[in-house]
Amino acid sequence: MSFGSSSLGDEVDKKLIVVLRDGKKFIGTMRTFDQFANIVLQDTIERVYVGDCYSDKSLGVFFIRGDNVVILGEIDPDKEVQEKRLQKVSWDEIQKLYELEKQKKEEEEQLKRKIMTDSGLTIDSILNIDEF
Structure with a gap:
């Protein structure tokens, strides 16, 4: 190249x-x-x-x-x-590993969202911030 x-x-x-x-x-x-x-x-x-x-x-x-x-x-x-x-590894095995990794990432994302919501931070509150 x-x-x-x-x-x-x-x-x-x-x-x-x-x-x-x-x-x-x-x-x-x-x-x-x-x-x-x-x-x-x-x-x-x-x-x-x-x-x-x-x-x-x-x-x-x-x-x-x-x-x-x-x-x-x-x-x-x-x-x-x-x-x-x-x-x-085999294609079937990598697909199973991929699904497990994807599920783990989704669970981590849900936990982050819950922590932010419990702290009073949401996407809506961030987007509706009044400008000075």
């Missing part, structure tokens, strides 16, 4: 990771793109990370709308194999 006046044209035929607005991560070889930054990946996998575990799901050829892309970057093939600190 070049720095400075970089364009998507520099990334064609390279293995990339693409992170979307919803947090999903896709890895594949970029084959083409258009003026809207829509991307076509070949040999695509969806990779999910939970804690120190990860899993891959093969998707084949995949089209990604450019307006959903947050970041994309080239993957160094030599360093990709060095994911020894992460444990690869």
